[in-house]
Amino acid sequence: MGYVLIVEDEPDILELVRYNLEKEGFSVRGVSSGEAALNQVRKAPPDLIVLDLMLPGVNGWEVCRELKQDVLYRSIPVVMLTARTEDSDVVAGLEVGADDYVTKPFNPKVLMARLRAALRRAGDPGEDRHREERISIHGITIDITRHQVTCKAEAGENHTTAISLSATEFSILEFLSRNPGWVFSRSRIIDAIRGEDYPVTERSVDVQILGLRRKLGTCGQLIETVRGVGYRLKGKD
Structure with missing residues (x-):
């Protein structure tokens, strides 16, 4: 199915997302900081990133901005998962290149549907040709x-x-x-x-x-x- 990187510093939420992804057949890796996320992407680029915004050290906006500015990683879809719901936060996520924005608390079925949609939008190689x-x-x-x-x-x-x-x-x-x-x-x-x-x-x-x-x-x-x-x-x- 693919490899998903979860970047989330709340262990309960990380495990909830991991459980639902693995149930869908995905391979999953979880990290709890922005720095660890960037290092993991460079070591093994995932097919999709689920990214919290409020992270220790490098926050989610900065992680997304850095990845989307790098030609090697900009095509990786990023779905932001956050408790921040203000319009300004959504705009900021769009501006740094996020592919979707899901707010907490979330329905796991809705989240999985959003993640599958993000993967589809990332591009069918046959369509791209x-x-x-x-x-x-x-x-x-x-x-x-x-x-x-x-x-x-x-x-x-x-x-x-x-x-x-x-x-x-x-x-x-x-x-x-x-x-x-x-x-x-x-x-x-x-x-x-x-x-x-x-x-x-x-x-x-x-x-x-x-x-x-x-x-x-x-x-x-x-x-x-x-x-x-x-x-x-x-x-x-």
Whole structure:
């Protein structure tokens, strides 16, 4: 079934999650600190990480950020499991690249469903072979396999600038770029990049779009707001 790393400093919760994963046929390793998590990932990269936020030493946000910035580990899905439920916490999790966000206390069956969904979204290799590896539109180039984005400051210029995006910002830009001219609601955008019933507010999507526009500079104006509906990437001329 796969190998899951649980990062949790509460022994009872760690054992509960371990029990349910092993019952589903997963191989499981548990650690109780952020430092131990990073060391374990480097020794034996897991297929999925269940990550608590409030950890001794290096916290869960920092662990996720470091992994998602490393080309060797950024494709590993990370599901945050935490007692923190504020919108700001969900936004912070999205910004560092978490693939899902489950709050405590949790229903074990719901958690297992979320973990299986995260593994599915991590990518079916057969499906990936049929996806475009590079998208170019309006001077923006998105290299899917390398997780890189470049854009031209002005139309017709040869000089391009590399853009550093979070995992969520990259996914939103990819989704909009595959559907230029189409308007999508905030909930539809989240469904497309995270799956249905992802626990996120409309404000969280607005924050992601704001950050994406800022990082894209002059290319950011290509992401248009359709008042009362949502967002779209300017259509092809």
